[in-house]
Structures are given as C-alpha cells and as structure tokens.
Amino acid sequence: MAFARVLERHASAIERRLEALLAGNEDAPAALDAAMRYAALGGGKRIRPFLLIESAWLFGVAEDRALDAACALECVHCYSLAHDDLPAMDDDDMRRGRPTLHIAFGEATAILAGDALFTLAFEILSSPTSHEDADIRSELVFNLAKAAGWRGMALGQAIDLDAERQDLNADGVAGMQTLKTGALFRFACEAGAILGRASASDREKLRAYATALGQAFQLADDLLDAQGDAKAIGKAVAKDEGRGKATLVALLGVEGAKKRLAALVAEAENAVAPFGSKAATLIEAAHFIAERRT
C-alpha cells in the first residue's frame, strides 16, 4: 500500500531529525538524556508529525522546512505519553512493545524527562534555526501552548481522570477526547497551515479535518483496546473496561462505534475535498487511521 510507505518515509525522516535534536551531551547525567531518547526515539507511527508535514505541503512548504515543527510536536506527544503512563495517572507498564518510561528509568526520571521533552518542543519551535520568521515561530508556540494546556490536552486528561469517578455520556466522552487527543491533531494541521501562511478559510478546512480525524483515531484506539491483540499493539488491552474508563465503545457497542468511525472518516474526507488531488494523502491517512490493526 502506497500510503504505508509514505508514512514510513516521513517517520524515518522524523526519527533522524529527532536523533539529531536529542544528540547526547557528555556532561549531562546519563539518566536524563537516556530517558528522553528512550521516550522519543525508536517507535510510534509518527502520525501527528506526518499530518503537520502533509498539511504544510498543501501550501507548498517542503518537508525539510516543516520537519523541526513536526519534531517539536512529536516531543509533546511523547511527553504526554510519559506522564499519562505514570502510576499516579493511567499506570501503564507497556508501551510500543517496551516497558514504559517510568518502568525503565524510575518515576522521578520519567516525570523529569517528560518535562524536559516538553520544554525542548518550545525550544525547537522558537529557535531562529527552525524558521527565519519570528511571527511564524511565535504563532506556532502560541498555538502549541494552547493545544497542550489547561484548555486543551491537559484539560482532556483531567476530565479523563475524573471520568473514572463519574459517568460521562457519549457526548461527554467525545468532548473529552476532542481535547485529550484532538488538540494535538488540530495543532498538527494548524501548524502546517501557519507554516504555509494559509488563508483563514483553508485553516478552517484543516481544523475540521483534524477534529474528525482525532475522534476517528481515538475511536479506532478504543476498538483495538476492546478487541485487539496485546502483542501486536505493544501495550495491554481491555484495560479501559477493567478500570471502568469512559470509552465510546462501552457506550455505543462495537457495531455502533464502527458506524461512528465510518462517519468520522467521511467527515474528514469532506473537509479537505476542496483541496482536490493535493489532499489525496490526507484522505488516505483518515482511512489508514480507521482501519489500522496496531
């Protein structure tokens, strides 16, 4: 499948650039650097940075001009996984087929390496070497901070933690996921539009695409958790049900969730249809996300 190759090609460009950005410092205590590298390198489909690069490409921005912003976004994603996996949060032991960060390095280093990866994202985005235009650097930082913060991803995680104690209905779960997962998907597409100096209406199209895609991604994830194979996925499955976590699969049933997933893919597709054939890869991404088995 051509799309899988495109995704892989981007993922290896991101991996190489992240490796350069995280190149070791001999003066640094081994544990912090090693934990940051462990958390950020060697795994993941790199969907979010892929979306950033493809969104920027819609407006004629070459991949290498979007790569640093893409890596910054991936650092934020990896930081959020490191903190969400902590014993006090979701208490997960396995991730991408390996022990989670705190299992491998201890809790203190996992908290700190997460903090440091998150900080690095802002260092990358604001560095004059990443982009020569300070307006664009500053707008990327502003949008990332809003996406990751107390009205975005962090709020989503807070609602999710809260949901283990109080019931959410389907709208409540979708709203939580729109923040927890959706905020970084929206930033990915929005950052591409910022780099490409896109018009307000093109930005709006990408926001609609990213919102539907983020929900589709989370729904596919929940379906995998309910039905999937732990070995193939690389982390524990059926955990959500076990801890009484609010998911749409629990609320809508497997068939209902699959129907909703198909509708979200159609929504994502429609949102970027006005871009014509240039949006083919983004449309394939929506199908890939909905149909993934790992």
Add this chain to the structure above:
Amino acid sequence: MAFARVLERHASAIERRLEALLAGNEDAPAALDAAMRYAALGGGKRIRPFLLIESAWLFGVAEDRALDAACALECVHCYSLAHDDLPAMDDDDMRRGRPTLHIAFGEATAILAGDALFTLAFEILSSPTSHEDADIRSELVFNLAKAAGWRGMALGQAIDLDAERQDLNADGVAGMQTLKTGALFRFACEAGAILGRASASDREKLRAYATALGQAFQLADDLLDAQGDAKAIGKAVAKDEGRGKATLVALLGVEGAKKRLAALVAEAENAVAPFGSKAATLIEAAHFIAERRT
C-alpha cells in the same frame, strides 16, 4: 526597610495579574483550575518576577510592560515546585506554610496542574497581547525553554536527584545549583534585558549578577534549612541533612557558607555597579536575599 516595600508592591501586582491570567473557567473540571490557582497564587516572595521587572526597568521598560513575562516566569517557578515536591522527587509535604500541591489535590492532579502551569507560561510569552514585537516574544520563549530545559533547570534537578546516590564536591554542588536555581534567576534578568533591547555587554553584566544572586539565594536557603525555624519558613527544615542531600553548608560548614554568601553578594553588587544609581534596587535585592530569615 524601603526594599521590602518595593518587593511587596511588585508581589501584589504580580498576584493580581496572575489572578487575572488564571481566572476560572466554569466548563473546566474544578480540580485542574483549582490546583493551578493553589500552586500559583497566595504565596511566595515573587523574587524571580521582581528581578525581571527591575532588570527591564534598568532599560526604561515600565512595570506593566514587563508584567506578563514576569508572570510567565513565576508560572514556571511554581510548576517546578509542584513537580519537585512530588513523592517520587523530593517528597515534601509542606510549602509556604500550606500542604504541598499533591497533598492537597492528589498526585495525578499535581503532575497535571504543574504541566498546565508550565504550558501557560509559554502561552503568555507568545501571546500578541503580551508584547507586540514577535522577535521579542520568540526570543523570550527561546530563552525560557533553554533555562527550564534539559541543559538548564531540569538538568539541575536530575543532578540533584542523582546526588543523593553519589557524592558531589563543593564545585559539583555549586554547578548543580547554577542549573537548578540559577537558570531561572538568569532568565529573569535576561528577559528584562530582552524586553529592554539591551546591548550584549549590558546583558552580560546582568547575567553575571543573576548567576551570583542565584548561588547566594540557594546558599541562604541551605543555611535556613540547616539553622532555620520551620514555622517561620513554612516548610520542613533539616531535611537536606536527613536525606543526605548535597548542600554547600554540609561541605563548607556554617561559617564557610556564610563567608561564601558574603562573597557572592559582593560579586552581584560589582556586576551591576556600572549601571550606577539605577541598580540600587538590584543591589538591595542581593542583600535582602542573603540576609532573609524566612
């Protein structure tokens, strides 16, 4: 003492502005917003934002033009306290005379509120409402990220955690503290210089001042820990010795530490002497920091 009044006046301006920046959202789950407000409001001497405002003032920047950057810096400081106090880190129960964040709100919310305060700092600094010049916004973000990150404060905390397992000599402890405490002191003065579009040589003077001041602050803190009154300080004392933590007081003795403290104050004073009478408040700050009893 006039200086104490200046400090208090700044602290209350910072408190009011932080309150506005952290104004509640009725849609937000109460715990996250409340925890962020608990961590950021109602306490502390606000030394770092004070230094930022006073450094900016050296170059003719009015207090209200530096206030948002000062609040961003204080958010970073409060985030670092929230994470450092966690059970997996320094495991502190009391701070500023109140239960620490994780005691009051639980560990998950403390981690998340720390993350969210840190994110808010970058949102404030990059917001066009904080400063109209994108070059300045971007430079502030870049410098804050470097100060707080894996080559700055986070590295200092990693070395500090490590030091509980391996012995550091006096230079090693000073180096660790230059990162852990010094990085935000240096950012405070550097941010003032950035806002004031200061020359490279004036920036260097402020960096030298901030480096000496940060060390003096930490040394005074360690002396208070070794000799102080828990009730007056608002947190546990003699904890460093109890946990075998590396401090200069343990390595140099109380008298040796006091001598070094006096030398650092003189160093800070000399660094800003070329600014003449305009630097009087910064010089008073150095004395205040060295002589504080709480």
